[in-house]
Amino acid sequence: MNIPAELKYTASHEWVKVNTDGTLTVGITDHAQDLLGDMVFVENPAVGRELKAGEECAVVESVKAASDIYAPVAGIVLTANADVEGSPEVLNQDAYSAWMFTLKPVNPADVNGLMDADAYRALVEAEAH
């Protein structure tokens, strides 16, 4: 299972990268894309939208099902990746380079409350049983 050590994770299967400037890049995990299957539709949040932690803010849809994406922490949407909206299949090809949106967190310390790779791996393995 592909779970990069340098990223943070949510229980709802988003990954979060903390950039050097303190902004966050958000995507869905390799496990999430594997569960959903072939992606055919992505809807990102509007740039400038203020998100509460855990708020539904985006949608990914595979042929099989629709799945909500939740804000990992509170923040303001800085950019949204138009490439994944135009070609949702990139989420299947490489979930960690196919980022969805970036956030400026309200409180930079909030990311410390997210899971690390080991904790996320344990969660995924527990869900499998």
Added chain:
Amino acid sequence: MLKQTPLNAAHRRMGAKMVDFGGWDMPLNYGSQLDEHHQVRRDVGMFDVSHMRVVDVQGDDVRGFLRGLVANNVDKLTTPGRGLYSCMLNPEGGVIDDLIIYFMAEDWFRIVVNAGTADKDIAWMREQAAERALTITSRGDLSMIAVQGPHARSKVWAAIPRSETATATMKPFNAVEFQQYFIARTGYTGEDGFEVILPAAEAEPLWQKLFTLGVKPAGLGARDTLRLEAGMNLYGQDMDERTSPLVSGLAWTVDLRSERDFVGKTALQRRDIDRQLVGLLLLDKGVLRAHQIVHTRYGEGEVTSGTFSPTLQQSIALARIPLGIAPGEEVTVQVRDKTLTARVVNYPFVRNGKSCLTI
């Protein structure tokens, strides 16, 4: 404990993602559902449909029994091997199941029913047959492999020696018994092909033989997008015991012209028809899904099946909406917090690899 088909181990070896499908442990896909879909449209693919049930009805006057049991007219079946698609209705005119009936001989008709409804179907058939000298046999000893796509028949001919002679001139919706195989020119994809019914022990050898001939397996995921593009109803989604075939796009399968009586006929004749099943083509981005609400100028309707069409690269759906809304009109569909625009279209959406859309 989920039920397994004789191909369960083969699916796992081939890397299938398995899912619980109505109590059966079945392959959803073997990697990419989209690739499997295109494979069937462009070349050939094979499906394990052994969860479906074969029911043999034998005895005196099977035809007379079936005349009263199903909504389509079995008198259309005059030559051995001929198949007929029909609904089996309850007295209220709701659909107990949709099925295919094959005429084997006057004392033997073969019925293929859905997996999830098989036990209920057989119980109903036995109840209806109570007074008759009939034997209704559930053929759990048989498996079924569907080989579908423009190159499906030639692959089956290569896999089953000498089967070409027996089936080359056979028309769609006909079947023939060939050695231990029952080969029907039917399917659920909108492509040419065969559904092969065979003894359970023969399933894996045929599956492997087809695989070595280059036939890739396809899962239930692709089966669903293929059937929806082909405009074929799915029992439990597009119709069920509470909906009549007349509001499910299946009026063409109901014979109300002949004098014969059948279960549900009176109810069908009495019911007001105020709804219709139509095709929807989503004009906005997004994906139509079952149970989304459709708004039309004559009131609300509901999506019964929806998906992303891999062939059309657009979302399509079947929806039950008020009568009077015609193909070409636009309607709106509520998808989460958005109101999306869709066009009412005739279906099938895709047949034999090509779009059928004219508007």
